[in-house]
Amino acid sequence: MKVGLFVPCYVDQFYPQAGIATLELLEKLGVEVEFPERQTCCGQPMANSGFSHLTGDCDELFTESFAGYDYVVAPSGSCVLHLKEHLHSKKNPSAAEDLRGRIYELVEFLTDILQIKSLKARFPHKVGVHQSCHGLRGLHLSQMSELVAPGFSKPEYLLNFVEGIELISLNRKDECCGFGGTFCVAEEAVSSKMGKDRVSDHVQNGAEYITGADLSCLMHMEGILKRQKSGVKVMHIAEILNAGE
Amino acid sequence: MVKEETQQQHKGLAEHSGLADIFNRDEQRVNWHDETLWFVRSKRDKAAHSLPEWELLRETASQIKHNVLSDLDTYLQQFEEQALINGVTVHWAADAREHNQIVHSILKKHEINRMVKSKSMLTEECHLNEYLKEHGVEVIDTDLGERIVQLAEEPPSHIVLPCIHKKKEEIGELFHTHLGTAAGESDPQVLTEAARQHLRESFLTRRLALTGVNFAVAETGEFVVCTNEGNADMGSHLADVHIASMGIEKIIPRRKDLGIFLRLLARSATGQPITTYSSHFRKPRAGQEMHIILVDNGRTVQLGREDFRNSLKCIRCGACMNTCPVYRRSGGHSYHNAIAGPIGSILAPNLDMKAYADLPFASTLCGSCSNVCPVKIDIHDQLYKWRQVLVKEGHVSPVKAMGMKVMAFTFAMPRFFAFAGKAGRVVMKYLPFVVSNKLNPWYKEREMPKPPKESFREWYKRERR
């Protein structure tokens, strides 16, 4: 099995450690991973702002970069959802369409494709799980609180393999953090307020770390935490699943 | 001062973000508003989770509505035919203006200049009250929440909970001024009793009552009105003339379909198992005149928009507002439209793209709205699709459009991307949410992550190649 690692633009630039942890974790699990260097962005920042007609070149680049792999894996639910729903290619339409079905967010790749039953990791801390909306309601990484359906959580399933970890429970288990791409500046007041409220739910319930499968939300919450000079940290789930002694 | 500012924005070029910013100046109040509506969402969850068949009900309701939209002309004619047999007068209004003229003509015919009205979002959409006021007709809204916002000279901020943005002390002040309750009185029990006495007098003295319509049954020509207070019934059973105004999308095929919709409506709206009254009007009572006004006002246009026609499935329960994290923290008035929240944001651009171009952007696309919707409208997908339409139609600022072009160009050029990243974190330059500039709204309440000493691709090059 050969996996193409997609490290979304802002992860590449701001959170390389999440990309490294993803790579190392997959390799530990016996997967052959490559990082195609011509990759850039999934196109979502443009599309969610209403400019999906500008994402053509981005899409072509993505299709060229990843068409040869069995799977594409990325440590970002939001980018993955966007690609699954919107990746198109004019040059090679069938390749893009085929690729859409082989793109996975890291957590779902571990639970659904690799179907891992155990993991060696240790992280002796109190951790709050942030359910990112696109991972939750788009990729169904967990059951959505609005639906009348049996509960499950793929991130928590994985985190429960980690030695020493204590998962805290939240008052609102799957409310949005307010990042929302350009929303976070276009609607600054509401976005910040949503971020503050989300962070305070974790802090009040005793989290030392906030984790999740989407760094964009974590970046937003980290921005709030840092401004509040809080000691609570954010960490991508790959880093916890890859954490050793 | 804040109120004046809000009103100015309502009249002029209102923008959701600006109005939301004003709303957020009082953080304690935002917390209160958010908690109050979250409480309603929690009640909805409890009610839904008490029915194992909930998702099947939603799916069935959705399918019935799809059927209705696909055969709406047949159902409308069937409904009209039955209503006529029942002795009801049926009117057709192409737009808001015609609707208001029809109401006024009925008032004139009976020489009536005072009337009562129970809750009808359609008449809000048509601005009926303002129209009638200009023509010398006094309208009293009889739903308590609507009466409160009417006294405050504000529009409702929520389709089910019209004065959810008002604190009881503010309502106490209004009642002190208008209904003569004691100064400083803010006990909901006492205030409701005062409203009961005041509105009872209105019910007993007004000869014309207008109600909305929750469902209209094609098969029988009857229409159903749901209230908790009993105001629609008090008004219509005492009046000589009953007018029911309805959007053409309110039709359902059969009486038995009510057995699906009424199970969903109140549970979704407030978490109640059903509203106190679900009143089925089929014929006028002896000696009474009954009118139904079927209103288009843009609905047939929306029906023709393939990506957006499903918004017409809406049964106006308000669940999408209660669950919306943006609505809860920006208030209904920030949507500057009769219908606020996620559903309002996909309905409004159909009526006027320019005036409501901001609304589809007033969302994080979190998707909670689509999940609570009892008729499974893909609300957040439609918000995304409206954004594409609005940009193509030129309703987005040129500055933003240029920024997006530069960003698209950068991401299309891997070498330039890698170089620009090295030169100073390209995303900090081009991703609009992280533009490195102290004037950027990001920095008002948030910090940016510290740029690491090397990017992932730099690390990969060094370590793995």
Place this chain on the structure above:
Amino acid sequence: MSSREKILAAVRANKPDLQPLPDVIIPVREEGLIEEYRRVAEGIGAKVYEVGGTAEVKELLAASFEPSQRIVSPLEDFADMAEGIEAGIDPHSFADVELAIVRAEIGVSENSALWVPEGNVSQRVIPFICQHLAILINRERIVPTLQQAYSLIGEINYGYGVFIAGPSKTADIEQSLVLGAHGPRSLRVFIVG
């Protein structure tokens, strides 16, 4: 072209391809209906009494209402404690009714709603204009959900009918529940048999 023609033409031009109309009957439990009815009704502020017959209803009502107060009922059984309701007279004349006693045709345990068609009240305004309302329902006429209720109602050609669940109420002021908005301040449900 009239607005009617314009609207219908626009609908025809813009509607999607025909979608099928579903017919779904959701399976239900038949046991524990009375218990469920009571729990739901009390949960929304009604009082529920299980009684053997109308004599018991009268006793219970007599304990709460004075003969001097205006009590109305279309039910012949209650002629000794309530005045009848004349169909043709001005509905405003009932403005001072303290208590109305009527019979429901169907009860629904999932939401405690009671189906009261026009024929059961003589005047539509009766269950709304009274200060207090008492409704009788036969035990065997309580069904699990609204779907069963509508199949019992079938194609009956009423002029007006209403499902009533609990007393009139509002929570419009800060979501605090207040009973007695515009209609009755209290609802007593008597399950008979």
